[in-house]
Amino acid sequence: MTISPRSRPCTASGTAIVKSEAAGGEAPVVAIAPVEARRRWPRWRLLASPLTRRILAVNLLAPVVLVGGLLYLDRYKQGLIRSELEGLATQAEMVAAAVGEGALVEGEIEGLEFNADTARQMVRRLAEPAKLRVRLFGSDGELVADSRFRLGANGVVHVEMLPPPREPSWSDDVRQWWERTAHWLRFDRALQLYRDRPRARASDFAEVATALDGRSGAQVRTRPGGGLVLSVAVPVQRYKQVGGAVLITADGTNVTRALFQVRLAIFQVFAVALGLTIALSLYMAGTIARPIRRLALAAERVRHGQGRALLIPDLSRRGDEIGELSLALKEMTEALWRRMDAIEAFAADVAHEIKNPLTSLRSAVETAARIDNPDQRRRLMAIVLDDVGRLDRLISDISDASRIDAELSRAESAPVAVAAMLDALADVYRVTGGETGPSFILDRPAGDPLIVNGIESRLVQVLRNLIANAMSFSPPGGSIRLTAERGGGRVRIVVEDDGPGIPDNKLEAIFDRFYSERPEGEKFGTHSGLGLSISRQIVEAHNGSIRAENRDGGGARFIVDLPDSGGDDTLHR
Numbered sequence: 001m002t003i004s005p006r007s008r009p010c011t012a013s014g015t016a017i018v019k020s021e022a023a024g025g026e027a028p029v030v031a032i033a034p035v036e037a038r039r040r041w042p043r044w045r046l047l048a049s050p051l052t053r054r055i056l057a058v059n060l061l062a063p064v065v066l067v068g069g070l071l072y073l074d075r076y077k078q079g080l081i082r083s084e085l086e087g088l089a090t091q092a093e094m095v096a097a098a099v100g101e102g103a104l105v106e107g108e109i110e111g112l113e114f115n116a117d118t119a120r121q122m123v124r125r126l127a128e129p130a131k132l133r134v135r136l137f138g139s140d141g142e143l144v145a146d147s148r149f150r151l152g153a154n155g156v157v158h159v160e161m162l163p164p165p166r167e168p169s170w171s172d173d174v175r176q177w178w179e180r181t182a183h184w185l186r187f188d189r190a191l192q193l194y195r196d197r198p199r200a201r202a203s204d205f206a207e208v209a210t211a212l213d214g215r216s217g218a219q220v221r222t223r224p225g226g227g228l229v230l231s232v233a234v235p236v237q238r239y240k241q242v243g244g245a246v247l248i249t250a251d252g253t254n255v256t257r258a259l260f261q262v263r264l265a266i267f268q269v270f271a272v273a274l275g276l277t278i279a280l281s282l283y284m285a286g287t288i289a290r291p292i293r294r295l296a297l298a299a300e301r302v303r304h305g306q307g308r309a310l311l312i313p314d315l316s317r318r319g320d321e322i323g324e325l326s327l328a329l330k331e332m333t334e335a336l337w338r339r340m341d342a343i344e345a346f347a348a349d350v351a352h353e354i355k356n357p358l359t360s361l362r363s364a365v366e367t368a369a370r371i372d373n374p375d376q377r378r379r380l381m382a383i384v385l386d387d388v389g390r391l392d393r394l395i396s397d398i399s400d401a402s403r404i405d406a407e408l409s410r411a412e413s414a415p416v417a418v419a420a421m422l423d424a425l426a427d428v429y430r431v432t433g434g435e436t437g438p439s440f441i442l443d444r445p446a447g448d449p450l451i452v453n454g455i456e457s458r459l460v461q462v463l464r465n466l467i468a469n470a471m472s473f474s475p476p477g478g479s480i481r482l483t484a485e486r487g488g489g490r491v492r493i494v495v496e497d498d499g500p501g502i503p504d505n506k507l508e509a510i511f512d513r514f515y516s517e518r519p520e521g522e523k524f525g526t527h528s529g530l531g532l533s534i535s536r537q538i539v540e541a542h543n544g545s546i547r548a549e550n551r552d553g554g555g556a557r558f559i560v561d562l563p564d565s566g567g568d569d570t571l572h573r
Contacts, residue, residue, distance in 0.1 A: 056285070111241075119144050193221065205247060227256060422493070426440045438470075440481075466560075480496065
């Protein structure tokens with residue numbers, strides 16, 4: 001077929017439907033071509049698995065959020081700053097007391113004033129042991145003394161305290177890097193910026209202004225290049241009169257070093273926890289994602305395979321849900337193969353059984369067309385009618401057998417009273433059997449309804465098949481015994497007759513499809529041979545069993561075992 005530009009291709013369920021409109025208004029031509037719909041599975045890699053990535057993300061979320069929150073350590077930091085400020089305040093009070101006693105004198109004009117030389121010497125001497133910067137301001141706010149400035153032969157000398165020499169270590173390098181990063185990230189964005197002026201005044205420091213009012217003050221600032229500056233100012237008093245203020249400043253190295261040590265410890269623990277989390281996550285992903293993918297690939301291969309060598313891997317030894325899944329898939333695959341085998345065998349049996357009456361029909365029809373004798377033609381028509389009736393019965397039984405599985409899979413089981421069911425069947429057959437029919441003997445426990453779970457109409461069908469089979473083999477004046485009892489969590493139903501019995505080598509074959517072992521003298525083709533096969537199919541769907549045996553005194557016995565109402569009430573699908 002040539003496809004015109006107006007063709008419209010589409011795909012549906014593994015086929016490509018191409019519709020082409022023929023010229024001249026003719027009917028459109030539709031062609032269906034198979035399309036390869038096989039899924040292409042990418043090569044499995046642990047980190048490429050979406051399930052692995054999700055497991056890693058979920059497991060890593062908690063430690064990452066935890067360590068992210070601990071990096072700030074705000075409460076711990078504030079506690080360290082308070083401790084440092086308290087220590088600076090104590091030292092500032094000691095310096096203020098010493099300067100107030102030794103350098104604060106009565107002024108010639110008014111109030112108290114500092115002896116500048118004495119004040120400078122005292123401030124320098126008191127600041128050196130503590131390695132702090134001490135500044136002294138007068139009551140007018142002017143700078144009187146600064147421990148960083150000393151008088152030399154050529155004027156004022158600025159002294160800068162250098163840290164003691166230390167061996168370089170990676171922790172110091174990391175700490176400095178963190179301080180620069182923290183300053184760049186502006187963790188301390190709420191703090192004021194510290195500015196060191198050569199000739200500072202009291203107005204440059206809010207805490208000094210507070211101290212000149214007679215109250216102690218403290219402030220925390222940040223350096224332009226990173227790091228903290230702590231300062232405390234206390235009033236210098238004599239006889240409760242404020243003569244000036246002492247300002248002590250110190251960098252926050254101790255605070256940042258302590259914070260860094262805590263953060264470093266957290267990072268070390270986090271690194272160990274992170275490694276363990278990743279390792280356990282990968283292990284968990286490997287034990288979950290890999291077997292699931294193996295099962296998916298095996299199911300895909302089974303779906304596209306031509307033989308039965310490709311089986312679902314058995315992971316039941318794992319003892320977990322994936323093992324249960326593999327076992328369920330394995331059993332499901334085996335059940336599907338069995339169902340396919342049964343369907344194939346059933347189709348072959350149906351074809352064989354239908355072919356026999358069709359052959360007879362064909363022969364009769366061909367013969368009838370060539371003869372003119374009315375008697376012979378009537379006999380041939382009788383054969384045709386007989387074969388048609390046989391085909392009708394056969395097709396009806398085949399249709400019933402093919403519907404059983406679908407009906408049992410859809411129907412809901414319900415409590416069924418076996419005792420009442422046997423009573424009703426016995427009464428029906430006593431009435432319809434007439435005087436020449438066999439007698440019915442019913443033996444069941446009084447007062448026990450013998451409840452089982454199942455589909456009542458199908459259980460009635462089983463009993464009717466067994467009773468009809470017993471009636472066809474019973475001799476004139478014979479009897480059929482129906483017995484029901486309970487025991488071992490089962491309800492047993494027994495149907496016995498007085499017929500010739502069953503050949504010992506056919507006790508199991510009689511349940512095969514289309515097998516027929518009929519009494520002598522019975523018209524051929526009256527039964528399709530599906531009754532007992534259908535009965536076994538129904539009983540097994542109810543999680544029961546059916547078997548046949550011969551009685552010691554002659555006759556056949558059919559025994560049906562069903563779970564009672566206390567057993568499994570779910571039909572076997």
